[in-house]
Amino acid sequence: MGSAKEYNVTFQNLSQKNMTFEQVFQHITNFMKKDPSGKFRLMFGTDSQVFNHYTKFITGIVIQQERKGVWACIRKVNVPRQMMNLHERISYETTLTEEIVSLFTKEHKEQLINIVLPNIYRGANFTIEGHIDIGSGKRNKTRVFVKEMVARLESIGLEPKIKPESFVASSYANRFTK
Incomplete structure (x- = not known):
């Protein structure tokens, strides 16, 4: 996988x-820095919708x-085609989630962890989850x-969530597929 610029x-x-990905990352760090003693969940998930001539995929962060x-x-x-095969579509949703997660390098993750690290004893927490629109x-x-x-999601270091816990895929991303 290359950088976000290449893609x-x-x-x-x-x-x-x-x-850009860097702007997104900046928004995430700014959000966390507002209250570094918070309990944070960084969540990723993709949903899709088949239309007449294409299939739309939305990945939420x-x-x-x-x-x-x-x-x-x-x-x-x-x-640009109807992806009617359910396994192909679910697999591609997972691939798109993996692709976005791969933009978060070890350095990016360390930066986020370092925001909450000094506050762990005050209840601060940080988890990274992958939400899959399956049940x-x-x-x-x-x-x-x-x-x-x-x-697949465990292999890239995510805590997988399926329905009904997978709201980033099944609710947030889903809204934008319509």
Whole structure:
């Protein structure tokens, strides 16, 4: 994987368009620095929607401080065909999440950890989660992919979350796929 510049990856939210990865990272660090003794969750997740001539994928990045608010943005990717195969679509959602997580280098993660580190004894906390829009319920068609996708996210150091805990994929990103 190359840098965000090589991929020409841009992000947006309701107040800003065409943010670079470095701008996104700056927003996350600024958000955390406001209250470095907070409990933070950095969460990633992708959802998709099939349309007539393309499939839209939305990857969300959310930094949440427990009971204090969030800052979030999305990346949009359109594939110029209908991806009807469920395994292919779920797998590509996971790939897009992995791609964005890969932009957060060891140095980036250390910078974020170092914001809360001096405050650990005062309850500060920092976790990184990967949210997958799949569930393990008996009626859920995606349950057969749970082990595979969870293992992929664990292998890159994320704490995987599936439905109903995977709200970045199933709620936040989902809103922008419509």
